[in-house]
Amino acid sequence: MKRREFIGWAALGSSILGQLSWSKIAQAADAKKLTEKDIFKEGMTSTIANYCENPEKQPNKACPKWPESKGHCETCNFYNKDKSETDYKGKKYARCLLLGDPSKPQFVGQKAWCGSYIKQA
Ligand code: SF4
Known part of the structure; x- marks a missing residue:
């Protein structure tokens, strides 16, 4: 894998993980009892x-x-x-x-x- 491809995949993975984390935080806030x-x-x-x-x-x-x-x-x-x-x-x-x-x-x-x-x- 070339360096440029690796950086692209790393950025995509980081973005997806970030969105999942924010989604979980938002769900936790919505679920407040x-x-x-x-x-x-x-x-x-x-x-x-x-x-x-x-x-x-x-x-x-x-x-x-x-x-x-x-x-x-x-x-x-x-x-x-x-x-x-x-x-x-x-x-x-x-x-x-x-x-x-x-x-x-x-x-x-x-x-x-x-x-x-x-x-x-
Ligand atoms: S208690 Fe109700 S009316 Fe008073 S400032 Fe808060 S939201 Fe407004």
């Missing part, structure tokens, strides 16, 4: 304020200002930016970009809301 400790709950302290799991249930001390926007996480600019939306116990959850600390709960409910809500453009 949520647990209770991944889910942000009403009353937890964090960078977001007035998080409410069921904002329609008013009056609600957690999110008394919800009627002003009528939005939900699913239409918020910070919801599911990493395509992490996952089913858990019959509801959908995804990461909120404003909950950036991976050692704390980062998943919020599709139908939840908080005071940092900004409607998607």
